Amino acid sequence: MINDNEFRAGYIAIIGRPNVGKSTLLNKLLHQKISITSKKAQTTRFRIHGILTDQQAQYIFVDTPGFQTQYTNRLNAFMNRVVTQSVQNVDAILFVIEAMRFDQRDRDALKILPKNIPVILVINKIDKVADKNQLLPFLNSIAGAFDFSTIIPVSATHKIQLPELLNTIRGFLPRNPPIYEKDDITDRSERFLASEFIREKLFRLVGDEIPYSTSVVIDQFNVENHLYKIYATILVDKANQKTILIGKKGEKLKQIATEARKDMERLFSEKVYLEVWVKVRNGWADSEATLKSLGYE
Known part of the structure; x- marks a missing residue:
């Protein structure tokens, strides 16, 4: 039984430049495929809510398109607008980057993040780093780029540290009863x-x-x-x-x-x-x- 007095529920935006694994992260957290993925940038175009409910919390993840630093048509402008709007009314933000890669595109995406919402830096694809001793210097080199609430290295594909990530997110969610039914996995039809x-x-x-x-x-x-x-x-x-x-x-x-x-x-x-x-x-x-x-x- 879910105890509403201790239960937490809230919205978590998943933000980052294209192709860092945001949709894969969402699918693995949900244990269900609802967000499409490919190796090509701009696969995700719409905002999608992915819903995970356990005995302690309901996590409503907001998957977003990759933030574009250059775009040439109205479609790209639409996708950037989706990203910007998605970070305004959430309880926490997962800012996803790729392990050992942090460039101007990531820095540009950081600029849209609000200062009054907790931001968890998620370093994805750590399974691709051959020498794990390189991770700590990399982590230290980007820790000052933004006032991150915490930093968690993960591998979405191999589900490495995803339980730790969920536990961390739960601490930022408000005490609320479930917003969706416990069996719901998305708000999309x-x-x-x-x-x-x-x-x-x-x-x-x-x-x-x-x-x-x-x-x-x-x-x-x-x-x-x-x-x-x-x-x-x-x-x-x-x-x-x-x-x-x-x-x-x-x-x-x-x-x-x-x-x-x-x-x-x-x-x-x-x-x-x-x-x-x-x-x-x-x-x-x-x-x-x-x-x-x-x-x-």
């Missing part, structure tokens, strides 16, 4: 997660440039007799991108849909029927009206 799983496969299975010129629209989402029927459209900016996404005899698009469907079935715990099309919509990433229609606002 299954429809939204379906679109994100498709978009993840674009980042993982297609060349370096094309995923940034794509978005995913769920045209239909129905559940009948334990079968999810999902019809989706991938928007691209140019006709040649459509050709690449479809691939020879439709093989690339089939691979994208198949792998996305498997992720959906794991999350929904039901069978999924998925159909995906590709359409060209020129300039969608710089069109304010189109971005709003796709949920970027």
Whole structure:
């Protein structure tokens, strides 16, 4: 039983430059995949709440896009706005960096952090450091970059020190009853997660440039007799991108849909029927009206 008198609940923003492992950290903390990941920067575009409830606390993690120091279209500007807004009304902030890497992009991201909210510096990917004796000098070299409440080295991928991180976070959360139901894992709908799983496969299975010129629209989402029927459209900016996404005899698009469907079935715990099309919509990433229609606002 949860004792509300001692129970803590609150919001924790996960902030950092692109590709430091923020979404992987969230998924590993939740023991469930809700935030898409890839090795390419800018995979995460939306703010996503990931919810973890145990006997002592409810942690509501706010996963955010990587903070961009240079951007060229309205989509990138939208993502930076999401990051800036996300740090304003939380109880604690996890500022994530990569072990042995701290450069001007990290320093620029630090500038958006408020001074009145506790900031935990999370040094991720420590498993990739061959000589662990290098960690302490690295830690000391960046400790003065900001008034961090504490510093915790972790490996999100291998779940190293994640229990210690949760215990530290709990100390910064206010005494509150649970905000969400104990079985909730996200504030996002299954429809939204379906679109994100498709978009993840674009980042993982297609060349370096094309995923940034794509978005995913769920045209239909129905559940009948334990079968999810999902019809989706991938928007691209140019006709040649459509050709690449479809691939020879439709093989690339089939691979994208198949792998996305498997992720959906794991999350929904039901069978999924998925159909995906590709359409060209020129300039969608710089069109304010189109971005709003796709949920970027």
